[in-house]
Amino acid sequence: MTLLAVEKLEVVYHRVITAVQGVSLEVPEGAIVALLGTNGAGKTTTLRAISGFIGLDDARVTEGAIRYRGSRIENRPPHRVTRLGIALVPERNKVFENLSVEENLAAVVPAPGRSFEPDLVYQYFPALAPLRRRAAGYLSGGERQMLAIGAGLACAPELLLVDELSQGLAPRLVEELMHRLQVVRRETRTTVLLVEQNAQVALEVADYGYVMENGRIVLDGKPERLRAHQDVQEFYLGGGAARRSYRDVKQYRRSRRWYG
Amino acid sequence: MSGYYRTRYAEDFALLDTATKKAWLAFLLVSLFIYPFLAGPLALDLANQILLGSIGAVALMLLTGYAGQISLGHAGLLAAGAFTTGILFKELGAGIWVTLPASAAVGAALGLVFGLPSLRLRGLYLAVSTLALHFIVTFAGGEYETRRGYSTGIIIDSPISDPRAWYLVLLAAAAATLLFGSNLLRARTGRAWRAIHGREAVAEALGVSVHRAKLSAFVVSSTLTALAGCLFAYYRGFVSAEAFSLYLTIQYVAMIIIGGMGSLLGAVLGTIFVVLFPYAIDIAMSALGLAERLSSVVFAVNYSAFGLVMIAFLVFEPQGLVGLWRRLQSWFLLWPFKQRPLA
C-alpha cells in the first residue's frame, strides 16, 4: 500500500521562484524509492517539503498535496511530521558535532508509540561501536554519514528520507552504505526515499526510481527500465556512444524523448 | 508627455526631483518657521526636545540602521559631549564657540574607540562592547563630578535663553544634520556602509575597505552625537551623570526601531514618538482618572508603558512607523489592487 503520495506538488521560494512544479510520486510501504537528478533539480526541495522544513528558507507548498497514509501533511510544522514517523537524514549538518556518538543517539526522540534500541544502530553499523565516546565532530565522513543514518533510524521511523547519501564519500563506502540500507529495510520494514545524484549506486538498491529535472519528474520506472533508457544513460550514467555536437544535443533535448 | 524625465546630471543628483516634492518641502519649511510664533510654551519645549533628539537619532540611524553596526553606547557618547562642554566651561570658562568644536573632537576620538571593537566583533558582541564603553564613559563623568564636588551636577550658562531662539537654532541644527546625513548616504561613504551592512565579505570583494567603512560610521555617528550632547548641555543648562543612563540609550534605540530602521524619516518619526510618549501617557492617565493615585510613581508607569510599546513594535511591526507609512502608501497607490510585498 502507498505510504507516501506526492500529488502535483508545487513549491515556491520567496513567493516568486518556483522550484518544484507538478511533481507526483508514490512510495509504497517497505520499498526503497530513488529520486534522481542533478544539482538544482528540486530534489532536496521536495524532500524538505515532505519533512516539513521548508518554511525556514521562505518556501511554501503552493499547490498540490502530500499525503502520508492518506492524510495531508504539507505545510505542517516539522515536529508534527516527525511525530507521524517520518525521519530525515539531511544533506548538511547531519550530526551534533560537540556531542559524542552515544549522546547523538541519546538525543533522538523516537516517534510516539514506537521505540528503538540505540544498540541496534551499532548492530547495523558496527564501525560505530568502538567510537561511542568520540565527539561526532572528529568522525570521518563515512562514519558521520553512518551516525546520521543511525540517528535517523533511532527515531524508529516508518519512512526514512535520505538526502544525498553519497556526497563526499568514497565509492566503496557508498556502496557499503547502500547495502546496509537494504539490510535495514529488510529487517525493520522501514520505507526509504532516497534522494541521490549518484544514479548508478541508487538504482542498484532501489525498487523504483524517479528522475527529476528543473523541478519536474521527467522519467520514472523500475531500475532496469531506467538504466536501459538512453537519456538516463547519457545524462546520469556516463553512457552514450558517440560524442554529439552541441547542435545535435539541443535538438535532441527538444524532441519528446523524455515522454517515451 | 507625462512622466519623470531627467535631462541633466544635476537632476540626477538633486534631492528633490519633482515639483510636487519641492512644493511640499516649501510648505513644510513655512509651517516650521511659523510654528514657534503660534505654539504655547509646552508645545515649544516639546518641539525643541524633538529637534534635539532627532540629531542623536539620525546619528544612531546612520550607524545602526544603515551601516548595521549595533551600538548600545549612545548615552555614553551624549554624555561625552555634554561633559566636555561642562568641564571646559567650569575649568576654562570656555564659550560655545570653543565647546562645540571640542565636543565634536571628543566625539570623533571616542567614536574611534567605540569603533575599534567593531573590527573584530559583530552583532551581539559588538553591542556588548559598546555597552561596556558606555558604562566606562559615564563612570568617568561621574568621577569628575565627585572629584570636583559637583555632586548634584554641573551648571552651565547658556548663551541662548529664549525658547524661540533655541527653536530656530535647533531647527537649523537638525536640518543641517538631516542634510548632511542624506548627502553622506548618497555618496560613496553611504554606499560603503550599506554594502557592509548587507554582506561584509562581498563588500570587501568589491573593493570596499570594510575597516574604513566601519570606523567612519562610528566616527561620523559619534561626532554628531557628541554635538547633540553639547547642545543638550546648553539647552538644559545642567550636566549630570545620572541623566545619561542605559535607559537613555534604549530610548534612542527605540527611536530608530519604532521609527523604522534604514530610513532617516524613520529617525525623525521615532524621535517624535518617543519624545511625545510620556506626555501621551500623562494625558491617558488623567483621562483614566489615575493621575492622582499614581502621581508618585509616574516614572514607573512610563517605564512599563514604554517597555510594552517597544515589545509591541518589535513583535508586530519590526519595520516601524516607516513600515506602516509605506504600507499605507502602497495600499493607497495600488487601490483597488492588492499586492503582497515580497519582503
Add this chain to the structure above:
Amino acid sequence: MQLAVNILVLASIYALICCGYVLIYKVSRVLSLAHGELMMLGAYGLYATASLFSGHPLVALAAAAALALAVGVAVYAALMWRMTGESVLAAVLATIALGILLRGAMILMFGTQTQYPLRDLGWTNASLDLGAARISAVGLTLILSTALVYGALAVFLRLTRWGIRMRAAGQYPLLAAQRGIGLHGIYALAWGLATFTAGLAGMLIACDAGLEGTLVIIGLKAFPAALVGGLDSLVGALLGSLVVASAEVLLIHYVDPLLSDVVPFVILLAMLVARPWGLLGTREELDRV
C-alpha cells in the same frame, strides 16, 4: 582571609545569575538582558510569599522558587517564542524592553521602599565566625546553593537525555527538530531554569542585604562574568564570576570603593578585545553572529 570570603560570596552571586545568561544563550542563542530584573522579580516573589505564608518560611521559600520557575516559562511562552528566528538584535532588544517593563511593573506593584524578606520569614542573618574571617549565614547559603545548582546542572546536561537534547538544540536547532526534539519545550525549559536560578540569587541577596531598586545593577554586573567565561560554558561562568568578583573586591579594598560598578565592564572590554569568545567558550560563536 576576609577578602577571600567576600570574593567567594560575591562570586557565588554572580555565578548564580550567570548560570541564567549561559543557559539561555547556550540553548537558544539569545542574550537575555532582562536578567537583572528577573532576579529582582524573584526577590519580590519571596517578599510576597513571605507575607502570604508568614509563619511557614519553608513553604514561602518553596513557593517563591516555584514562582520563579513559572515566571521564566511564562516569559518564554508570552514573548520570547515570537522572537525565535528573528534577528539577534531584535531578540536582545525584546529582552531589554521586557526588563524595562518588569522594572516599571515591580515599582507599581511593590512600591519603592526597601524590604527585608528575611525578617518577614522570621529568620535572622547570623554572622558566623570562621576564625580569620566572618561570614553571614546567608552568605554561606549562597556559596552552598551555587555549588548545588551548578552540580545539578552539570549532571543534568551531561547525563540525562533531556540535558543532552538541550545541548543538541543549542548546537543545531534544525537538526534537533528533525530528530523529534520539540524546540519550544527546550527553550521554555531553559528560560524556566534560568529564571529560577536568577530568582534564587535575588532571594538570597535580598535576605542578605535587603531588597531595593538598586539590586538590578548586580544583574547587569554579572553579565561580564558570563562573557569572560564564555557565553556558552557553565564552567566558564564559574571561572568568570571568580575573576570578576576577585577583581572587584580587591580593587575596592586596595584602590577605591567607587570602582565597584565599573570594574566588571573594564574586564569585559579587555576580554572582548583579547579573546571575545571568553575563557572557555566555543570559538565559532564569533563567526556565527
